[in-house]
Amino acid sequence: MTTPRTIRFKLNDRAVSANVMPHESIVEMLTGHFDLTGARESCGQGLCGCCTVHVDEKPVSGCLSLAWFLDGTHVRTIEGLADGDKLDPVQEAFIEAGAFQCGFCTPGFIMMTKKLLEQHPLPTEDEIKHYLTGTLCRCSAYPEIVEAVKIAAARAQG
Ligand code: FES
Ligand code: FES
Structure with missing residues (x-):
């Protein structure tokens, strides 16, 4: 056994x-x-x-x-990711961009975006799409997800 x-x-x-x-x-x-x-x-x-x-x-x-x-x-x-009641900036960016519909895929996208921004602090659109290519959204919220990553990257730059 x-x-x-x-x-x-x-x-x-x-x-x-x-x-x-x-x-x-x-x-x-x-x-x-x-x-x-x-x-x-x-x-x-x-x-x-x-x-x-x-x-x-x-x-x-x-x-x-x-x-x-x-x-x-x-x-x-x-x-x-959140610090108490304060959301992580990537979480905030996903909300701001409306980067989800059902939200089932959202945690996966956010966890991957955290790593993407560590490696590419200001990623191009192609870099965003390439890095996130293994994460799938059945609701097809891809344009908003890319926008959320851009917002998070810009914010991190101050
Ligand atoms: S549930 Fe793990 S990769 Fe799809
Ligand atoms: S928001 Fe529904 S699967 Fe991505």
């Missing part, structure tokens, strides 16, 4: 632990153990980006990556 393993890691700057099974994905662990539902499973195949979280500062697909291997890492989810 397979037994769970206790993993200890940081979740949104807080030291936590969880008993996880070998087959448990990061999304399943976040939802089941911590009631964090921002990273959503949609395709479940690493194709849509709805489940994106940061593990040690790198974006990963939470539907495919196993919680088993998170021991000693730092995981950041969409819930960890």
Whole structure:
């Protein structure tokens, strides 16, 4: 019989632990153990980006990556971006641009945009589209999403 393993890691700057099974994905662990539902499973195949979280500062697909291997890492989810009641500037930019309809894909886009702006503080439209190409929006809010990224980039420049 397979037994769970206790993993200890940081979740949104807080030291936590969880008993996880070998087959448990990061999304399943976040939802089941911590009631964090921002990273959503949609395709479940690493194709849509709805489940994106940061593990040690790198974006990963939470539907495919196993919680088993998170021991000693730092995981950041969409819930960890705001500072209390103050939203992250990228979250504010998505609201300002109206960059969502149903909102199912939005956490994934925002987590990817955070990484995009670290690598390209003032991205061109082509760079935005290229970087976000692995994140899909079924509502097709793409023009507004690109606009949101531009707003966030401009704000960061002051
Ligand atoms: S649900 Fe993970 S990439 Fe689509
Ligand atoms: S806003 Fe609905 S899937 Fe993107």
